[in-house]
Amino acid sequence: MIQVAITGHGGPSRLQARTVPIPEPVLGQVRVAVRAAGVNFADILVRQGVYPGAPKPPCVVGHEIAGVVDGVGEGVDPVWIGREVLALTDYGGYAEYHVLDAHRALPKPEGLSFEAAAALPLNYVTAWVLLVVMGSLRDDQIVLVQNAGGGVGLAAVDVARHIGARTLGTASSRKHAFLLDRGLERAFDYGEPGWRERVMEVTGGRGVDLVIDPLGPKSWKASLGLLAPTGRLGMFGISDLAAAGLRARLHLAAAMVRAPRYSATRLVTGNRGVFGCNIHQMYAQRGKLNAWLGQILRGVADGWVRPHVDRCFDLANAGQAHEYIEARRNIGKVILRPGMNPR
Ligand SMILES: NC(=O)c1ccc[n+]([C@@H]2O[C@H](COP(=O)([O-])OP(=O)(O)OC[C@H]3O[C@@H](n4cnc5c(N)ncnc54)[C@H](OP(=O)(O)O)[C@@H]3O)[C@@H](O)[C@H]2O)c1
Numbered sequence: 001m002i003q004v005a006i007t008g009h010g011g012p013s014r015l016q017a018r019t020v021p022i023p024e025p026v027l028g029q030v031r032v033a034v035r036a037a038g039v040n041f042a043d044i045l046v047r048q049g050v051y052p053g054a055p056k057p058p059c060v061v062g063h064e065i066a067g068v069v070d071g072v073g074e075g076v077d078p079v080w081i082g083r084e085v086l087a088l089t090d091y092g093g094y095a096e097y098h099v100l101d102a103h104r105a106l107p108k109p110e111g112l113s114f115e116a117a118a119a120l121p122l123n124y125v126t127a128w129v130l131l132v133v134m135g136s137l138r139d140d141q142i143v144l145v146q147n148a149g150g151g152v153g154l155a156a157v158d159v160a161r162h163i164g165a166r167t168l169g170t171a172s173s174r175k176h177a178f179l180l181d182r183g184l185e186r187a188f189d190y191g192e193p194g195w196r197e198r199v200m201e202v203t204g205g206r207g208v209d210l211v212i213d214p215l216g217p218k219s220w221k222a223s224l225g226l227l228a229p230t231g232r233l234g235m236f237g238i239s240d241l242a243a244a245g246l247r248a249r250l251h252l253a254a255a256m257v258r259a260p261r262y263s264a265t266r267l268v269t270g271n272r273g274v275f276g277c278n279i280h281q282m283y284a285q286r287g288k289l290n291a292w293l294g295q296i297l298r299g300v301a302d303g304w305v306r307p308h309v310d311r312c313f314d315l316a317n318a319g320q321a322h323e324y325i326e327a328r329r330n331i332g333k334v335i336l337r338p339g340m341n342p343r
Contacts (some may be wrong), residue, residue, distance in 0.1 A: 005018055031099045089104075
């Protein structure tokens with residue numbers, strides 16, 4: 001089978017397709033013939049060598065797949081074969097086949113394409129944890145979604161609208177019309193000076209109740225200043241570092257030195273909260289993950305979960321998919337599909 005491995009830290013050319021044996025499922029596992037695999041921004045940071053705790057190259061990234069079960073290991077009922085499933089994966093998604101514990105494969109909703117199904121697991125679970133589980137967002141509150149035009153960002157807009165909260169978001173200006181069409185109340189271009197002042201104006205000077213921020217330490221510090229009393233800041237990414245390209249590792253060190261130190265006294269006197277979220281670190285917490293995914297799958301059935309696939313690339317061209325995202329051309333999800341290009 002074809003899998004795409006990161007062969008060393010660096011640019012998109014470090015993603016190389018290689019032929020390896022098809023993996024065999026063992027005790028308790030199923031094998032999924034992958035029809036679609038999600039590309040996540042974290043994959044770019046792993047390739048650049050700045051993602052904390054990532055495996056060293058050569059390694060295969062990819063945290064979400066959708067496909068068809070085509071093999072079962074010992075102890076798994078053969079009735080699984082032929083089932084259409086989606087799953088969060090512990091790396092390894094950039095491949096034609098993936099083996100995983102059967103209890104991690106959830107039924108793909110009927111009527112959802114494999115591409116849309118692969119756009120669900122990581123983006124929507126992340127948004128759910130940030131807004132519902134940790135962010136405690138309510139229908140009388142305002143959330144600011146930083147990087148609202150990305151995969152997690154669009155998912156967060158869906159979750160916030162489901163809750164009934166007011167939604168503000170940041171993105172490159174060319175994405176604003178799309179975001180407003182999706183139901184975002186106000187969009188701000190975070191590349192333009194003065195946008196934070198406009199957020200304060202829109203909220204009547206009071207600030208927002210929740211900011212979710214994947215940009216990195218400099219932005220987290222500024223986001224804290226946008227919180228109303230009892231407001232919360234959810235930190236969940238370091239996208240800013242990708243702009244540093246091959247110097248990213250130096251920038252990571254510098255960014256961590258500059259990372260805000262949250263003064264307990266200032267949080268107490270300001271009535272503000274700060275939390276972090278990393279879904280991959282939750283991989284062992286299967287019960288929680290499956291419960292959250294269950295909420296998302298119910299949301300598909302109820303119609304408020306609307307995964308948006310921007311573009312599909314052939315699995316073997318994963319480097320082009322990374323280039324596309326790094327050039328900020330995506331709105332929502334980028335997907336890899338095995339066998340799009342005839343070999
Ligand atoms: N903690 C977790 O569990 C978790 C889970 C999933 C994702 N994340 C994080 O959430 C963030 C978004 O992830 P995603 O997969 O949804 O990706 P994504 O949003 O699709 O990422 C692409 C978009 O990010 C924006 N961006 C901001 N800084 C950028 C930069 N330096 N270079 C290129 N683009 C930049 C661009 O949008 P604009 O043109 O609008 O700027 C770009 O189109 C990432 O930091 C990711 O690591 C964290």
